[in-house]
Amino acid sequence: MNRKQYGERKKLRKRKIKRLMIAYLLRTIVILIPIIMMILMVCGCLYIYERFTKEDEKVNKYTDIYTDRNAGNDVAPVASTENNAPGFCVVVDAGHGGSDGGTVSGRAVEKDINLSVALKLKAILENDNIEVILTRSSDENMSLADRTSVANDSNADFFISLHCNYYEKDAQIAGLECYYNNSNATYKKEKNSNRKSSIKIP
Structure with missing residues (x-):
């Protein structure tokens, strides 16, 4: 075997090794x-599950506000007494409803x-x-007219409209808002006192 043949064989061997490396790569x-895709799918599913779980916890946090004070929460149920408030209505x-969802945050919808x-509140009262x-x-x-008709037709003593407001400029702002229409100073003082001692919304 001369030098030229040896050189050609060497080149062929290098090409073969190169092709094998590319094939293995x-x-x-x-x-x-597919392994990477499976990992990404699992991570995505875990993220979605965690996100929805947090939203569900948030909904429960804002709706389960009627609990026993002895359990360390905010509102204690009042013992029922016969003829405690006869004729009081x-x-x-419940604000919004149907196609009108109100404020939405993740899976939490204001109407719900x-x-x-x-x-x-109905159960408490x-x-x-x-x-x-x-x-x-x-x-x-329900239209606003339908809501007011219910109140007027029933000749109720109080009309309470429930809403969950949202301040777009600062989502961290939270608390209780109470709007009422009465010019009596004593009435305002009493209602402000009741508001300050009412349910705390985190």
Whole structure:
């Protein structure tokens, strides 16, 4: 074998090794691609699950506000007494409903929170022998005229409309808002006092 033949064989060997390396590299890439995709899918599913779980916890946090004070929470149920408030009637209006969802944060929708709180408030008041009329007891559309008609037709003593407001400039702002229409100074003082001692919304 002369030097020229030896050189050609050496070049062929190098090319063969190079082709084998490329083939192994491509095979490795083909194997790694589905593995990486599976890892990304699992991570994505875990992220979505965690996100939805947090949103559900947030909804429960804002709706489960009626609990026993002895358990370390904010509101204690009042013991029911017969004839405690005879003839006293309150209309509770769960704001929004149906196609009108109100404020939305993730999976938390204002109309659902309003209805949940309205149902819990109804149970609290009825436990104290107070008649409660709901403007809506399910997820349905109601106009403002329909809501006021319910209150006026029932000749209720109070009309309470529940909403969850949202301040776009600062989402950290939270608390309780209470709007009422009465010019009596004593009435205002009493209601402000009641507001300060009412349910705390985190």
